[in-house]
Amino acid sequence: xxxxxxxxxxxxxxxxxxxxxxxxxxxxxxxVSGAAPITRYDTTLFKTKFACEVKNFNxxxxxxxxxxxxLDPFVHFALAATDEGVKDAGLDFEKLDTNRIxxxxxxxxxxxxxxxxEVVNFAKGDGTxxxxxxxIPKMILDIAPGxxxxxxxxxxxxxxxxxxxxxSTNALIDSFNYLRLGMADVIVSGGSEAIINEAGMGGFNAxxxxxxxxxxxxxxxxxxxxxxxxxxxxxxxxxxxxxELEHAKARGAKIYAEIVGGGMSADANHITAPxxxxxxxxxVMTNALRDxxxxxxxxxxxxxxxxxxxxxxxxxxxxxxxxxxxxxxxLNISSTKSMTGHLLGAAGAVEAIAAIxxxxxxxxxxxxxxxxxxxxxDPKLNLTFNKAQKRVVRAALSxxxxxxxxxxxxxxxKYQE
Amino acid sequence: xxxxxSRVKAIIVEKLGVDESExxxxxxxxxxxxxxxxxxxxLIMEFEKEFNVAIPDDQAETIGTVGQAIxxxxxxxx
Numbered sequence: 001x002x003x004x005x006x007x008x009x010x011x012x013x014x015x016x017x018x019x020x021x022x023x024x025x026x027x028x029x030x031x032v033s034g035a036a037p038i039t040r041y042d043t044t045l046f047k048t049k050f051a052c053e054v055k056n057f058n059x060x061x062x063x064x065x066x067x068x069x070x071l072d073p074f075v076h077f078a079l080a081a082t083d084e085g086v087k088d089a090g091l092d093f094e095k096l097d098t099n100r101i102x103x104x105x106x107x108x109x110x111x112x113x114x115x116x117x118e119v120v121n122f123a124k125g126d127g128t129x130x131x132x133x134x135x136i137p138k139m140i141l142d143i144a145p146g147x148x149x150x151x152x153x154x155x156x157x158x159x160x161x162x163x164x165x166x167x168s169t170n171a172l173i174d175s176f177n178y179l180r181l182g183m184a185d186v187i188v189s190g191g192s193e194a195i196i197n198e199a200g201m202g203g204f205n206a207x208x209x210x211x212x213x214x215x216x217x218x219x220x221x222x223x224x225x226x227x228x229x230x231x232x233x234x235x236x237x238x239x240x241x242x243x244e245l246e247h248a249k250a251r252g253a254k255i256y257a258e259i260v261g262g263g264m265s266a267d268a269n270h271i272t273a274p275x276x277x278x279x280x281x282x283x284v285m286t287n288a289l290r291d292x293x294x295x296x297x298x299x300x301x302x303x304x305x306x307x308x309x310x311x312x313x314x315x316x317x318x319x320x321x322x323x324x325x326x327x328x329x330x331l332n333i334s335s336t337k338s339m340t341g342h343l344l345g346a347a348g349a350v351e352a353i354a355a356i357x358x359x360x361x362x363x364x365x366x367x368x369x370x371x372x373x374x375x376x377x378d379p380k381l382n383l384t385f386n387k388a389q390k391r392v393v394r395a396a397l398s399x400x401x402x403x404x405x406x407x408x409x410x411x412x413x414k415y416q417e
Numbered sequence: 418x419x420x421x422x423s424r425v426k427a428i429i430v431e432k433l434g435v436d437e438s439e440x441x442x443x444x445x446x447x448x449x450x451x452x453x454x455x456x457x458x459x460l461i462m463e464f465e466k467e468f469n470v471a472i473p474d475d476q477a478e479t480i481g482t483v484g485q486a487i488x489x490x491x492x493x494x495x
Contacts (some may be wrong), residue, residue, distance in 0.1 A: 035444025062456050064434055065434050066433060067434075069434075130462065130465075132459060132462070133458040133462070134455055134459065137455070324487040417478075
């Protein structure tokens with residue numbers, strides 16, 4: 001059976017550095033940080049007091065007040081990004097076979113705020129279980145693609161992918177697979193996350209995973225810098241419309257890039273720490289390249305996972321050198337988490353958008369906040385420190401690694417007939 | 418309008434996102450005000466909280482309109 005080709009025909013983004021794709025991209029290539037003191041709750045007793053929050057966002061711009069009240073913020077974010085993605089793709093669902101349009105959406109945790117609020121409410125009572133009837137359908141992670149399908153009447157494949165910080169990359173790979181197998185014409189894919197609340201930040205703080213640079217939030221996310229001290233939490237959503245090539249051509253859709261490969265692997269090592277030599281990271285990139293039928297010399301840009309944690313950045317850079325060998329030094333590499341913070345389950349989606357636009361626009365967004373070289377990072381790697389760089393990008397690879405040892409990578413290539 | 422009636426209406430306007438003019442005594446939560454089964458459960462819970470009463474399930478099932486809610490609460494709220 002011959003596999004079909006799959007292209008990107010629409011993008012939507014709601015991020016800490018921009019509530020639309022044009023604004024997000026503009027701030028990416030200008031090196032803008034989205035970090036600031038947390039506004040959502042009182043941080044007095046918390047070790048980390050800042051994060052990359054989505055700003056100036058009102059869910060009622062995308063749904064009525066009654067609907068907004070019944071949805072967790074991670075679904076508000078999903079519907080906002082999807083609104084932009086669907087419009088950008090020019091999808092007119094009245095004229096398309098909606099039985100063949102699916103939604104595959106990732107999130108790492110789902111409705112954490114809803115769960116937290118309901119349990120706190122229960123704990124304040126006398127033990128009588130007075131849970132809101134919307135508690136479960138508001139919290140469950142798969143409700144995001146559920147709501148997207150209900151809003152647009154999309155009756156194709158519909159589910160969520162969960163692999164912590166690799167979740168939305170897994171959503172893209174699953175979407176790619178169903179489309180190339182001919183099981184759908186279009187899939188609305190991506191992911192969303194909303195964990196900037198007491199439970200999310202308290203939990204990650206307890207793991208010592210977060211930066212505590214409270215005196216200087218905008219420089220706290222500094223991947224590959226010697227003085228990095230943990231990741232900066234982010235939130236938001238990314239929507240990527242993937243479409244079978246002939247279907248896209250038939251309706252005259254604009255094409256951003258072609259998705260040509262997906263790779264998956266597991267570290268099988270530790271629940272949260274990366275494999276010290278980056279074995280799982282090397283394997284996932286190997287698998288993605290093999291799936292794409294490309295070699296290391298075909299890749300011009302890697303949007304790395306690069307969370308700004310002491311261990312993760314080192315093992316990922318080792319994995320790149322182990323796999324790419326001499327070609328590792330010809331690449332551009334950057335961690336856009338230096339600007340957006342870590343969107344966890346939505347990271348794969350928003351970083352795939354960065355990779356897609358790098359391929360389309362031939363610009364590499366930078367790794368900002370580089371001050372001091374880390375002796376454990378090979379200085380010959382071009383980590384695109386501090387300033388965007390122009391270069392032709394034939395193909396870009398985006399890495400994501402999740403707690404549990406889940407690794408997922410995707411490759412986007414310039415579209416050619 | 419009694420105090421209970423106005424508080425009941427305010428809850429319905431807030432929870433169902435409807436206009437106050439639609440909240441007439443005959444209005445059915447599901448047929449006229451756009452509530453689904455979960456909305457109805459939530460409304461009953463809000464009444465319980467607002468008026469500090471416990472509405473047993475078999476009683477809750479008999480409350481389907483704005484008027485029925487007001488009548489029930491006027492009778493049972495001390």
